[in-house]
Amino acid sequence: MELRHLRYFVAVAEEGSLLNAAERRLNTSQPSLSRQIRDLEAEVGVQLLERQARGVTPTAAGRVFLDHARLALLQVEAATEGARQTALPQKPVLSMGFLVGLEVMWLPQLLRILREEAPDVEVTLSTQSSPELALALMRGKLDIAFLRPEKDKEGIVFKILAKEPLIAVLPAEHRLASRKKIRPQDLAREIYVSSARTSPVLQEVIQSYASRVGITLKPKYEGENISSAMSLVASTGGISLVPLYAQNMLAPNVVARALEGTIPTVDLALGYNQSSSSPLLHRLLARADELIANVQNQSIIRYADVQ
Structure with a gap:
């Protein structure tokens, strides 16, 4: 049995069609693929695929074989990648995650510090919701x-970087857009669009403020994130409460307004796994205050002071 037999079988099982697997994934002909599958079934000694008028489906034995075939291919892929990485010169790698849109403010200053601390570092970025980022930290991703x-x-561990004031975002042609500040009572009379569907911390701050x-x-309406919430604001004529940094993401048909009275804030933190032994991580943490100051000095957005 060869690896190509496993790849062919997995492709056919996932596509549900010999023709689609041959043309879309394997760059081979259907007759050739059929022969390979028959050879595989002969070697295993059981029927793995059931041929039907509308395609093929794994038999009970085929489903078991499929799970093991996928695992075997993943192990081969991991072995190959491991060998390649071992043969290559080792470079420091730093994996960073951001809330959607937040990288605009913090990444330039962070990269400047990184270039000083580790000029050859390889940086990977991802943008996710806050709970997803926390889970990725826990898993070491x-x-x-x-x-x-x-x-x-x-x-x-969460190191508080800033307290972000909340602002109201509303359509540019909304009747309240002419005001410099939005009163809480005005919010209660309008269509409310939640920007905190995937952010329990932000949701708690907003509900505490409302109370x-x-x-x-x-x-x-509920947006998956701040960006989608602002799209809903534009399309529904509603109002949403978002952290101040969202001003960087405003579409031309949406405006931001301050809230009247005592303004609620939501904490922004730099999170990391306390079990990490990365020397680079600890050098960055030592310069966190410098990072905060640089962002404050370079940005037109002003955060509240961290207490």
């Missing part, structure tokens, strides 16, 4: 992340 201080994340000012904010 990320070295650092710019996120909210999520609760019950064992082993993750404090005596209003109810029950979302009629």
Whole structure:
């Protein structure tokens, strides 16, 4: 049995068609692929695929074989990658995660510090929701992340970087857009669009604010993230509350306005796994205050002071 037999079988099982597997994934002909599958079944000694008028499906034995075939191919891929990495000169790698849109403010200053600390570092970036970033830190998929201080994340340390004031975003032609500040009572009368569907920390801050000012904010629409929430604002004529950094993401048909009265804030943190032994990570943490100052000095957005 050869690896190509496993690859062919997995492709056919996943595509549900010999023709589609041959043309889309394997760059071979259907008759040739059929012969390879028959050879594989003869070697295994059982029927792996059931031929039907509309395609093929794995038999009970085929489903078991499929799981093992996928695992075998993954192991071969891992072995190959491991060998290649071993043969290559080792470079320091730093995996960073950001809330969607936040990298615009923090990444340039972070890269400047990185170039001083480790000029040859290889940087990988990802943007996800705050709970997803925290989970990636716990699993060792990320070295650092710019996120909210999520609760019950064992082993993750959160260093507070800033307190982000919340602002209201609304359509540019909304009747309240002419005001410099939005009153809490005005929010309660409008269609409310939630920007915190995947951010429990932000959701808690918003609900606490609503309770404090005596209003109810029950979302009629919910965005997956801040970007999608602002799209919903534009399309529905509603209003949303978002962290101040979202001003970097405003579309031309959406405007931002400050809130009147005591302004709620949500914490922005630099998160990392306390079990990490990366020397580079600890050098970056030692310069976190410098990073904060640089962002404050270079940005037109002003965060509240961290207490």
